[in-house]
Amino acid sequence: MDMNAYLSMFIDESNDHLQSLNENLLRLESDPEDLSIVQSIFRSAHTLKGMSATMGYEDLASLTHEMENVLDLVRNSKLKMDSFIFDTLFKGLDALESMVQDIVQGGTGKADVTAIVASLQSIVKGDYKTTGASAVPAAAASGQQSGGLLDEFQTSVIQQSIDSGHNVYYIEVEVREDCVLKGVRAYMVFDLLGKNGDIVKSEPSVTDLEQEKFDRSFTVFAISTLSQQELETQIAAISEIDKVSVALLDLESLAMLNNAASKEQAPSAAPASTPASAQAESSTKEEAGKQVAAARSQAAASSAPAAVSKTIRVDIDRLDALMNLFSELLIDRVRLEQLSSEIRRNDLTETVEHMTRVSSDLQNIVLKLRMVPVDSVFNRFPRMIRDLAKSLDKKIDLVITGADTELDRTVIDEIGDPLVHLLRNSVDHGIETTQERLAAGKPETGTIHLRAYHSGNHVFIEVEEDGRGINREKVLKTAIKNGVVTEEQAKQLTDEDVNMLIFAPGFSTADKISDISGRGVGLDVVKSKITSLGGNVTVDSALGRGTKFAVQLPLTLSIISAMLIKLGSEKYAIPLTSIVETGIVQRDQILNVHGNRMIHFRNAIIPLVSLSKVLDSPDFNEHNESETEIVVIRKGDKWAAVTVDEFIGQSEIVLKSLGKYLTNIEAISGATILGDGQVALIIDPNALIK
């Protein structure tokens, strides 16, 4: 079988399972008594094990297997979770993650996991408390561990058959020692079972049996119409069969068998030889009941995804291609609209109007297709905060709200790192140590809120903690020391200005440099990254009560609303997001302050920027006009008025890059194609405000 075809599916699904393992372990840590969480952890681990074994990633499978053993004991209330077990499981998860990463990078997914495996095994044996992890020898349990264990799918098949009243048997067959054609005998058994029912699983696998890759005995799970007695006689009637035992399975014995099999493998790869029914009898009724319930919930979970899986995974490149094609359609649409308004034929106009409506619906859908919930970024944070808090010996709760808020895929891909920076910053600098918090009369546990929500054409992501807040004096002292501002300037800064200073390059107020943050690289990187995404970051802080970082991001990066303007014969687009308003100024309203031209605007004096000068316009000069159209733009809280020749109107434009040959052109952020097929450049308003 060509595994490559399944590789990407394997990677996707492993990541999903690792993520849910991570989440559930965290949940379990806060609520160790909740066994239903253990169940779902167990299921994820189990599926992951099955998948990796199928794909031939032995190390991955064996490590998952060891983790499963531990979880199994917990699930059956034979082991109580404690911090050592949690840490070991988390370590195991990290190892699994790095193995999967290795596979993603094209590696073999091999890793040395003996230390973690040893700790896990010592937990299973229950001697970790006395001997410690290192003393346990790494048993050779990696190779053939899958014993008589059924995977989730097979379990559910069997359960369904039992539920619908079929006979399910666990059959052990031993061929005679002097048997010449073992494979043929095995085949005959299979043939017999196949004629009277169905084979769910065999151990060793059918192919191995056919190639005689087994010693003398093999086991089969089969559904059959025959009775136990009939089956036993018929199999025994096949020549050269030495021994056969047929056990009827019911739900209880099935659950027992599953658990027994997984437990048995821990010390060595012993064959599953005890008949299942015997085990079922030996266990107390109470315990059996519990396990049936467990097995049922397992079955329920395995059938649930089938019902909800109305989604498909699509390659992001295809979505990009769709987006590009749609952009071209949009250009043609604008062109058609122009033509129809020139030609003025009713039926043409109607058709074009209809097409406009359809295409704007289409635009919504195409844009929505690219939307991903921010959860795909947020979901790794709880674990990160837990680890950080542990390493800093702080107590921190992370509260996430609005994880279902959707953002364009391109923004999602870029926003992860800045958020990591902000959160690390909050944990390290924001939240105080436990002692400090108690001394300040605050609850021992600090809280970080991570919120995401929509507002207009933007998505806001906020990181808010109830920590120590920004200390104005300390920030100013550092800023002056690092030469970010002078002492004179410092006196005039408002509190907001001071807060923004922490985004200045090379700024860090942490007294000591820590692993987590405090090297003075970080917040300025955060700011430039977010700005490059067309977003904005602000900070709000109260000393002693906490700090809030608010990140404002555009919903999408590919289609924007813009104001089209004319400058002589040339057309330009100004993104609507940075336009405050448009207006007209008379020549005599323009003031000259220190050689800079300024105008009065809403009780403020703002600079007047000549677009024709900035862009070296060949055929427009506003000095020849007695009144000039202006566009008032904004960058943060700085405003400026930009003089233009004429407004054309507002339009949805498709962002196009200028290509790799033309890069870093002053005041130009890209290009778009207008309805008449001409290229118009998009002005970068941020470059116009100094």
Place this chain on the structure above:
Amino acid sequence: MGEELKVIVFSLAHEEYGIEVDKVRTIERLSPITRVPKTPSFIKGVINLRGIVVPVIDLRGRFGLTESATTENSRIIVVAVADMEVGFIVDSANDVVDIDTDTIDLPPEIVGGIKAKYLRGIAKFGDNRLLIMLNLSEVLNKSEIIQLEQLEV
């Protein structure tokens, strides 16, 4: 006998030049060009090439020859080199010919006012016609543009 090389022949200031066919995306008639401010004067601007924005440079200007007004025969040859798509304005694009790589000689220091480093060599073909082969990656060398910009400022 060397390998056969298919070459697009175009003319620029009465000389014939060649670009390998596999580097050429398309040859277009002149379409309206949108000026891009703050760029060297030989960068004429950008055009819409079926939905893709492509920068266009005037080869005469790039080589420091006198620029002339475009005519009915002027063409834009769009080449793709190292992830970049760039259009060249040329006086006319005439022909596709096969040349033998063995006939390509190293260029002399200066040909028709163009520095040798922009040239790959000179090929003979047909009835004693000479074809100047361009070294595209050098023509599109960006670090040189930055130097040029600094000179202009």
